[in-house]
Each structure stands twice: as C-alpha cells, then as structure tokens.
Amino acid sequence: MNTSDETTLLERFKSRISAGEKIEPKDWMPERYRKQLIRMISQHAHSEVVGMLPEGNWITRAPSLRRKISLLAKVQDEAGHGMYLYSAAETLGVDRRELIEQLLSGQAKYSHIFNYPTLNWADIGVIGWFVDGAAIVNQTMLAKCSYGPYSRANLRICKEENFHKRQGYEIVATMAAGTTEQREMVQDAVNRWWWPSLMMFGPSDNESPNSAELLRWKVKLHSNDELRQRFVDLTVPQAQAVNITLPDSELRYDKKTQHWNFGKINWEEFWNVVKGNGPCNRERMAARQKADNDGAWVREAAVAYTMKQRMNR
Amino acid sequence: MKNGSDHGTKNVLVEFLLRLGDDRLILGHRLSEWCGHAPILEEDIALANIALDLLGQASAILHLAGDVEGKNRTEDDLAYFREATQFKNLQLVEQPNGDFAFTIARLFFFSTFNNLLCDVLQKSSYETLAGIAAKGFKESSYHLRHSKEWMLRLGGGTEESHRRMQNAVNELWRFTGEMLVFDEVETELQRLNTIPDLSTIASQWSGAAAAVLTEATIIIPFRQKDSGQAGNHAVSGSRHGFHSEYLGHLLAEMQILARSYPDAKW
Amino acid sequence: MATKDMFGEGELWEVFIQKETGAPHEHAGSIHAADSELALQNARDVFARRGEVVSLWVVPANCITASSPDDSGPFFDPADDKIYRHPQFYHVPKAVKGM
Ligand SMILES: [Fe+2]
Ligand SMILES: [Fe+2]
Ligand SMILES: [Fe+2]
Numbered sequence: 255m256n257t258s259d260e261t262t263l264l265e266r267f268k269s270r271i272s273a274g275e276k277i278e279p280k281d282w283m284p285e286r287y288r289k290q291l292i293r294m295i296s297q298h299a300h301s302e303v304v305g306m307l308p309e310g311n312w313i314t315r316a317p318s319l320r321r322k323i324s325l326l327a328k329v330q331d332e333a334g335h336g337m338y339l340y341s342a343a344e345t346l347g348v349d350r351r352e353l354i355e356q357l358l359s360g361q362a363k364y365s366h367i368f369n370y371p372t373l374n375w376a377d378i379g380v381i382g383w384f385v386d387g388a389a390i391v392n393q394t395m396l397a398k399c400s401y402g403p404y405s406r407a408n409l410r411i412c413k414e415e416n417f418h419k420r421q422g423y424e425i426v427a428t429m430a431a432g433t434t435e436q437r438e439m440v441q442d443a444v445n446r447w448w449w450p451s452l453m454m455f456g457p458s459d460n461e462s463p464n465s466a467e468l469l470r471w472k473v474k475l476h477s478n479d480e481l482r483q484r485f486v487d488l489t490v491p492q493a494q495a496v497n498i499t500l501p502d503s504e505l506r507y508d509k510k511t512q513h514w515n516f517g518k519i520n521w522e523e524f525w526n527v528v529k530g531n532g533p534c535n536r537e538r539m540a541a542r543q544k545a546d547n548d549g550a551w552v553r554e555a556a557v558a559y560t561m562k563q564r565m566n567r
Numbered sequence: 568m569k570n571g572s573d574h575g576t577k578n579v580l581v582e583f584l585l586r587l588g589d590d591r592l593i594l595g596h597r598l599s600e601w602c603g604h605a606p607i608l609e610e611d612i613a614l615a616n617i618a619l620d621l622l623g624q625a626s627a628i629l630h631l632a633g634d635v636e637g638k639n640r641t642e643d644d645l646a647y648f649r650e651a652t653q654f655k656n657l658q659l660v661e662q663p664n665g666d667f668a669f670t671i672a673r674l675f676f677f678s679t680f681n682n683l684l685c686d687v688l689q690k691s692s693y694e695t696l697a698g699i700a701a702k703g704f705k706e707s708s709y710h711l712r713h714s715k716e717w718m719l720r721l722g723g724g725t726e727e728s729h730r731r732m733q734n735a736v737n738e739l740w741r742f743t744g745e746m747l748v749f750d751e752v753e754t755e756l757q758r759l760n761t762i763p764d765l766s767t768i769a770s771q772w773s774g775a776a777a778a779v780l781t782e783a784t785i786i787i788p789f790r791q792k793d794s795g796q797a798g799n800h801a802v803s804g805s806r807h808g809f810h811s812e813y814l815g816h817l818l819a820e821m822q823i824l825a826r827s828y829p830d831a832k833w
Numbered sequence: 834m835a836t837k838d839m840f841g842e843g844e845l846w847e848v849f850i851q852k853e854t855g856a857p858h859e860h861a862g863s864i865h866a867a868d869s870e871l872a873l874q875n876a877r878d879v880f881a882r883r884g885e886v887v888s889l890w891v892v893p894a895n896c897i898t899a900s901s902p903d904d905s906g907p908f909f910d911p912a913d914d915k916i917y918r919h920p921q922f923y924h925v926p927k928a929v930k931g932m
Contacts, residue, residue, distance in 0.1 A: 281902045306603035306611070313599045317824040317833040318643045319592075319626045323619060326599050330615035334879055337608050341863040344845065350865060351841040375824055375833070410862070425833070433831050541604065549606025551731070552667045555724025556843060556867035562723065563868070607842060609864055609875040616878050709877075716870055 271472050276402040279345040287471055290464065291401055292346050293362075294473065296353045298396075299339035300364035302332045304357075304538050308372045309381060317375060324421045325378060331414050338407040345403045358543055366524060367454050369532030376429055376436070376443035382422015384444075384451035384489070390415045391485045392455065400472035423492065430496040444493070445501045452516070453524045455482040461521075483513055490514045579755045581636045582655070583762075584696075585645070586752070586806055588628035589656035592646055593814070594677060595621035596821060597664055606667055613713060617674070620706040627699050647825035651815045652808040659742035661814040668721050668731035669738065675714035676743050679775050682707040683768045691762045715779050722783025733785055740788035744801035747772055752806075843867040844893055848876040851888035858890050866891075 263282045270277065277283055306329050313329065316322035340350045356362035367385055372378065393415065397408035429436040459465040459477040468474040476484075490507075493500050504517035526532070598618035605611040629642035660677060664670050685707055688700035721732040747769035756762045780787050803809075825833075842865040849858040861880045866872035872891040880886065 278902070280899060303608065310603035313602060314596060314820050315824050317647070317828075317831075319622065319629075319646055320643075321833055322596075322599070323622050323626070326602060326615055326619055326622070329602050330612055330619070330882075333602075333608050333611040333615070337612075337864065337879060338862055340608075341845075344863070349841065350845075354842075407862075428832060432833075433828065435828060436831055545604040545606070548604075548666070549610075551725065551727050552606035552610075552721070553841070553843065553867075555728030556720050556871065557841075558728075559720040559724040560868040607865065609866060609871075609879065612882075613874065613878045616882055713874055716874065720867075720871075 271400050274472075275400075276405060277400055278402045286467070287473075288346050290468060290471075291404065291473060292343055292348055294468070295339055295343040295346075295404055295407075296348070296356070297363050297365075299336050299343060299353065300357045300362055301368065302336035302339060304364045304542060305368045305385075306332045306336075307538055307541055308368055308370070308534070309378060311372050312375060312378050315375070316378075321425070324417075328382070328418050328421060331418065334414070335411050338410055339404075342401075342403040342407040354546070358539070358546060360530070360539070363528065365454060366527040366532060367450050369527050369535045369538060370446065370450055371534050373446070374439045374443060376426070376439040377447070379422050379425030379429060379440065380443040380447045382418050382420075383426050383492070384422075384447050385454070386415055386418040386422060387489060388451050388454045388485050390419060391481050391488070395475050395481065398475055404473075426498070427496045430498055440498060444498055448501050449519065449523075450527075452482055452486070452519055453521075455479075455485070457521055457524070486514050486516055576755075576759060576761075577635060577637070579752050580761065581632050582752045583756055584628055584632035584635065586655040588625050588632055588642075588645070589654050590660055590677070590681075591621040591628065592625035593654070593656045593817065594660035594674075595619075595625055596817065597660065597662075598670070598674070600664055601670065610667075614670075617710050617713065620710065624699065624703050624706070627702075631695055631699070643825070647822045648829075651810055651818055654810065654814060654818070655806055655808065656814075657742065657746050658802050658805045658811050658814075659739065659746060661811060661817060662739070662742065663813055665735065665738075666731055668728065669735040671714055671717045671721060672732065672735040672739050674710065675718050675779065676739060676746070676776065678707050678710040678714050679779075680746050680768070680772055682711050683771050683775075684765070687763050687765055687768065693761050696762070718779050718783045718785075722780075722785045729784065732783065736780065736785050737788050741801050743776075745803045745805055748803075750806065843871075845895070846872040846876070846891045847894050847897060848880055849890040849892070850876075850880055850886045852885055854887055858888065863894060864891075 264284060267277075267281075267283060267287075277287075309325065309329050309332075313322065313326050316325050340353060343353060344350055353362065357364065372381070390412065393408045393412050397405055397412050399405045399408070426440055429440045456462055456465075456478045458479055462478060465474070465477065469477065490500065490505065502517045504515065506515050507513075508515050527535070530536075595618045598614050598621065601614045602611055602618070605614055625646075626642050629645045633640040633642060633645055657677075659673060662669075662673065682704065685700045685704035689697050689704050691697040691700065718732070721728040723729070749765050749768075753762070753765055757764055777787055802811075844866065845863055846866055846869075847863050848861045850861045851858045861876075864872060864875045864879055866875050869891060873889060876889050876891050877886075881889065
C-alpha cells in the first residue's frame, strides 16, 4: 500500500471515530490502534482470570451456604469475563494461546490489585464493593469504546457485574451491622483495599504514556483521573451509609465542584507491585502456571480424541 | 404428608435427607476447589456450574431435613455445626480431587447414580422431596453428559490420558460399592410409601457405568479383581458416619469461620 | 517458564443463541473447544447459565466467510432502492387494522 492510500484510509478512520462509528474486525485500522487494543484487551482478560485467585481463596471457607454459592457464581463469572475478552482480542488476529503464554512468561501485565492477599472474610465483601465497583466504572466507559467487539464484551460484562458489587456490599453491610469482631474485620479490610483500589484506574493521565492516544481513538472516553473521581464520589456515601471509615484524613466534600477531594496516592507502591514485588505476585503466577501445566495433558487428550474420531469417519 | 407426625418415621426421613444432602454438599465443595485452577477456562466454568447445582440441591435438602427434624436447625446449622462422624455422605465424594481424570471419573460415577436416584425420587409421594428430585434429575442429566464426554476423551485421547483415567477408575472403584447399597433407612421409607422402590438402581448403575467405561476403552476393575488383583476391598460405613480421614480436614476448612464466631450473622 | 503448548486451546467456535422460540439466533460470542460436543457444552455453560436461552448453535469460526468492508458499498447497495420489498411501500386503507 502506498503512503497516499494510507493517508486516505487514516483520514477516513479518523472521521469514522469522530462520528462515533464502531470499528469492526475487518475494517481498516492503524497498526498502532490494533496493537494498543490487543495490549489493553489482553491485560483486561488476564486481570479477570488472575482475579479469580484472591476471591477463590475463600470459596471453601465461606461462612454460609448462601455466601458460598454466590461467591462461587461470582468467581465463575470472572472466568466468563476472561473468555469474552480473550475472544474480543482474538478478532484482532492473535490467538488465545499466544496471549496466555505472554501472561505466563511475565511479558503481559494484569491489574496490580490482584497481587494483594485476601486475609479475612470481609476482604470478599470489600473486593466486591471496591474492586468490582471500580471495574464497573471502567467497564461502563469501555462498553462505549470505538472497537465493536471490545465494546460488546464490556456490555455483556457490565450486565453481570452489578450482582458482583451487590453481593460484596451486602457482605460489608451485614458485617458492619454485626458483632464487634465483624466490624473490626470490615474496617481492617477497607483499610487495606481502599488505596490499592484507587490505583486501579492507573496513574494520572499526564504520567500515563498511552492515555492521550487511547482517548483520541475513543478506546477510552474519560481520563484515569475522571474515572477515579467518579469512583470516589460513588463510594464515599456508600461507606457512610454503613458507618465505615475510609482511611484518608484528607477526604472532604467540595461544595463548589461537588466532588470528594482525596489525599495523595502512593504511586511508588503501585509501580512496585506492577514490577512484580507485590505481596502475592509470585503466588498468583505460580498458581496460573500450575493450572496450565497440570491441564496440558487434558487439552492434548481432547485434541487427540477429536483427530482420532475424524480419521475413523 | 403423614411423615413427621410419627417419631420413628421422622428420624428415618431425616437420616435419608442427610445422606442426600451431605453427598451433594461435599461433592459440590470438592468441585468448587477447581475454580481458578482448571485445565482450560471453559472447564473452570463447567465445573463451577456443576458445583453450583450440587450446592443448590444440598441447600434445599438440608433445609428440608431441618424442617422435618423440627429442632430449629437451618441448612447452615447442619452444614457448619456437625462433626465428621455426623456426616452421612459417601466416602467417594470426600476424596481429594486428584488430577482431572480422578475428578471426572468420580463425577461420572456419582452423576450416574444421582441421575438414577433422582429419576426414582421425583415420583415420591412426598411432594417436597419429589420437587427437589425433579430439579436434581434435570441437573444431573447434564452432569452425566458432561462427565461422560470427558470419560470418552480421556480414555480414548492420548496414552497419558488413558493411563490417568484407568488409574482413576481403579482408585475409585472401591468407593462405588457402598453407593449402591441401601439399608434399613431406605427400606423403611419404601415400606411407608414415602419413596418408591430403589432396588433397581444398583444394576442400572452397573450397566450404565460399564457401557461408558467400555466405550472409553477403560478396563472395568471388577474383572481385574476376579483375575486375582489385590487392593480392591470395598469401603463401607459412610452412611453411618464412618469416613476417611479426608473429611475431617475438608470440614475443618469449610466450617472454620462459621464455628469461630457462632453467634455472628454473615 | 511457559511451555509451548502445541495443542493450544482447541478450535475457536462462534456461538449463536436463541432467546425464545421463534426469535432469530443471534451471535453471542466465542468459545474454545476441541470438538462440537464440547463446544456445545461449553457454549451452554458460558452463555446459557443465566437461563434465557432456548437454543444454541456453535459454528467453527473458520467456516464463516465474512463480507469485506470494502464490499459494503456495491454488496449491499442494490437492496437500498428496492423499496417494494418493504411493507411501507403498499398503501392500505386507514380503517384496516392488523396489517
Ligand atoms: Fe469481571
Ligand atoms: Fe466482577
Ligand atoms: Fe422451611
């Protein structure tokens, strides 16, 4: 393709984006757009799958049958989200296996939040409330993004997420209204998860190298800071409603802007966890690696069986 | 229904419901351990679905057991506040998951049984139980289909998968015998016409299991025993609270939170 | 280290679901499976576990030939001007209901 063709296509692409049209898999798109999407969608997919581990940690210890069943259904949904997203990435010409191997080799990233441990049952409530809550804010935006398959995957995900947040908040509200020990557990979990949850939206946009480009292409429609603010504004009243204190002494409502101001985020901690030095990075990767290794013979058997069946026909 | 009025009948019915409920609770719990660790994402979802069905059945049955017993015990009281020796589930379902072949073979053995049992029980004169069994029948038909298809694939896949499946079947065979034995509890309920006759289940199970094992090119261990192979002595006693050591550990994990704060609501 | 897995994740299948009898089958997403039976089961578990599905199709993704976006003009335009294919083309006396 010569450069003038390329320029025309690029112009057409840009005007489609600005007209709010969706880009579909077979449409022409700039190579950077494709690359950025693959990176973003696969990171999102990996996060769903690795995210099964911290919560899965409590399925066998859930304190009632109702809680056990909802938690299992919730973690199962996350596997589904991973699948929807891997499929969306596959429309861009990569193979799911390739993406999984990038995760296992440490080449691909996943959300830093899943490298924190779940230490008590209240963590399950707080994760549903904060982590799924933050994910909903993010995914609601992504459901409107310019790439058709990614937007549709997020739409489906958003429909399922609401139950996740509600089951989490229900646990928090029940425990907050419970015994002294239960209240202490919830407060402890909130203290541990609040700041990492705020980091989920990523660093400030001026320090986030990809942001401007993603915004221009309408892969993202709001900046990281806008999304973070939205999450804080939603969550503070929910904390007040159950008498839980968020661990930030600078948290204040600004009547003029109608937003909650909050304190400084420790980005050093964030980068440290992203680089692999969080409390559970090793355990998470080891668990995924083990599942993959232990499953290899099963996947191989399924394929071998199919081949044999075909040959016998 | 007249059950529940008479003392002895009530005890027998509670006993029977605990057997049903505990099987499903413990197998559901074991299957839930796979969530996040399965060989392929699709199977994480499939095993979780089956676990959810079983836990749902367990919850309904234990709730009913509590109602019939009339001592104000909820399904959670029964699940979280009994000792290992008070559990009436089969040893089959409490065994650790092992590899995927072991999990599938166990699921296939149990689902075959569950499907036959629910089919009979959905015709019970005891309507609440019949309703639960009708749901269980539908659900177990799918569990059976899923586990059967994997039996075929692992049995007929690669050399390694075949070896693992044969091992799993050999290991598990001794746990299947007591599953097919019904004692005075079931007999009494049949006599009272609370449940239909269960006597055909054993032979139907053997026929169905043998058909799939054969199709999966897996040797049926019973024949190995005939040819003088040792180590196939059958376990027994689960229905009266006699278990393997694994159950205690499973319960220690499952019950820890509920028992640490017995007065708390979750 | 990741091991190279030559068998991958199985084939890619496109899943179509029908939400009620009489409704069209609509594309729901994709799944990986080694064969059609497992594909059907996986599709059920992934896309029908919340109910609201009465029928499922699974199709190997590589069996689908898609029109190319470059065709979109000539390929679909001809239908545009055949307004006689649309019911609104035909006038019905106002008093007639249920047409
Ligand atoms: Fe999710
Ligand atoms: Fe979620
Ligand atoms: Fe009741």
